[in-house]
Amino acid sequence: MRNRRRWKRVLIGAFAGCAVLADAGASAAAAAVSSEQLAISTPPAGSTAWLQDHSFGRSLPDPATTSPAAAAEFFASLAPTELDRLIQAYPLVVGNYDGAPLDLRYRANRIALAAERDKARAHAEDRTLDSDTRALAVSRANDVDHLLAPGRQVLAFDPRGRGLVTEVWGDLADAERISVLVPGSDADLGHFDQTAEPLRSPAGMARALYAEEQRQAPGTRTAVVSWTGYVTPSGLGPDAATSRLADVAAPRLERLLAGLKETTRPDAPPSLLCHSYGSVVCGTAAPKIPRAASSPSDTSGITDMMVFGSPGMGVQSAAELGDGVHVWAARNPSDWIGNVPFLEVGKLGHGADPTGGGFGAEQISSARAVGHNGYFTDGTDSLRNFAAISLGHYRDVVRTEPES
Numbered sequence: 001m002r003n004r005r006r007w008k009r010v011l012i013g014a015f016a017g018c019a020v021l022a023d024a025g026a027s028a029a030a031a032a033v034s035s036e037q038l039a040i041s042t043p044p045a046g047s048t049a050w051l052q053d054h055s056f057g058r059s060l061p062d063p064a065t066t067s068p069a070a071a072a073e074f075f076a077s078l079a080p081t082e083l084d085r086l087i088q089a090y091p092l093v094v095g096n097y098d099g100a101p102l103d104l105r106y107r108a109n110r111i112a113l114a115a116e117r118d119k120a121r122a123h124a125e126d127r128t129l130d131s132d133t134r135a136l137a138v139s140r141a142n143d144v145d146h147l148l149a150p151g152r153q154v155l156a157f158d159p160r161g162r163g164l165v166t167e168v169w170g171d172l173a174d175a176e177r178i179s180v181l182v183p184g185s186d187a188d189l190g191h192f193d194q195t196a197e198p199l200r201s202p203a204g205m206a207r208a209l210y211a212e213e214q215r216q217a218p219g220t221r222t223a224v225v226s227w228t229g230y231v232t233p234s235g236l237g238p239d240a241a242t243s244r245l246a247d248v249a250a251p252r253l254e255r256l257l258a259g260l261k262e263t264t265r266p267d268a269p270p271s272l273l274c275h276s277y278g279s280v281v282c283g284t285a286a287p288k289i290p291r292a293a294s295s296p297s298d299t300s301g302i303t304d305m306m307v308f309g310s311p312g313m314g315v316q317s318a319a320e321l322g323d324g325v326h327v328w329a330a331r332n333p334s335d336w337i338g339n340v341p342f343l344e345v346g347k348l349g350h351g352a353d354p355t356g357g358g359f360g361a362e363q364i365s366s367a368r369a370v371g372h373n374g375y376f377t378d379g380t381d382s383l384r385n386f387a388a389i390s391l392g393h394y395r396d397v398v399r400t401e402p403e404s
Helices: 002-024 026-031 047-052 068-076 080-089 091-095 102-124 131-147 202-216 244-263 278-288 381-391
Strands: 153-158 164-170 177-182 222-228 271-275 303-308 325-330
Touching (some): 080 102, 177 202, 177 244, 177 278, 177 381, 202 381, 325 381
Antiparallel strands (some): 164 222
């Protein structure tokens, strides 16, 4: 028993240390010891009042239990004046409702973002609060205000905790090809769109991918969704070494994809790009993503899942992810995540290395990418490959041999 406890401590330290250092940097890891996060699994704020509202002459559908398909039917049944009433009264509910019309969600989230910005500014000016609280309020107000810039399309926003944000690049409703980016540790409202190091942020990665898709296929209508829709690990602690947060995140990702199925019409299922701990989320969600091809030669129903900088997907092989999922894996030699012990003991660790020869993923080049966050740098094989796969241009993908 004593040896088992010692082994668990070693595994936590080795895995969590590497993963967090890779995602957040050594200084952030040293400053954020034992920062276990509270996962968000409940419906957004306003849901209780929403369920108690009978002014429409019928019960409003429960955000916690209504499927995206049923939600799409409900919103389609409402008149424009009724839709306006809903987004004014319940912007957080409508803005986070998978299955609701995309334009309606964009409008609702602008209302919710403006309210959160004004609330944060009021706290920043409140002299009864301590200086640290006021400084955090200033930061929150600035982060939210950036998302209110003209042209930004926020598909989901939840101000609880560190803040959750989902943003879209391109015309999602009319896209022929859709890509969904699932980020890793330390992704939240405050780190969603960084100007100093943009390619470390979910928004920066999405912009780079969208631009590369447009460069490779200017005549193809594409859209990129940057989904920071779950509470990610933060700091050096057990969260990075376990699937606890991924277990809560996976149903949220599944619901997002089900909502896209109702509100978009791409030529193929959305491609998933899963970075670092995001690959644990993708691996957990994969078996419940229905993507069965009609025949072995038909790839129109295959979900392309690109994992990079991955600590594992919670499985020992790609076959465990279910039929209809094609896994592509990349890791550059300078990525610190390669030092993670790829194994699973009890509830610690995330299984086999997706870049390993026995995993069953198709290996793609990430030449010229540097470090854990360099996969979207212009001119890298990884960025070109991600765009080519997202576009369905499989012959243009530069492949490599799996790790030995």
